[in-house]
Amino acid sequence: MDLKEVMARNLRRTRHDQKLTQEELAERSGLSARYLGAVERGDVSASVTVLGRIAEALGVEPAELVKRSGRRS
Template sequence: MNLREIVARNLRTLRHAKGLSQEELADRAGINRNYVGMLEREEHSATVDMLEKLAEVLEVDPAEFFRRSE
């Protein structure tokens, strides 16, 4: 699994764990809802700044986006 897939999977998992829709996450992060969907579908790669912003909204350490499941 490549890093883009890992980030996409973890973003979706963390968002669901917080009970947020893509739209709610995007609103709280101040970004477009479509962008969240594109990240989760691996159509775009998030910048470090974007991962930091999303982690803040999700209340997690940004390193959580790179956690590999075992």
């Protein structure tokens, strides 16, 4: 699994854990819901600036969004 897919999976899980919609997270982060959805699907690679904005909006460290799980895929 490449890093773009890792981030997509972690972002979706974290957003769901916080019971946020894509629209709510988009508003908090100042991004469009369409772009955020593309990041969450792994269709686009987020820049480190965008990674920081998303992490701040979620209240997590950016590293949490790109951290690989202990399992191998």
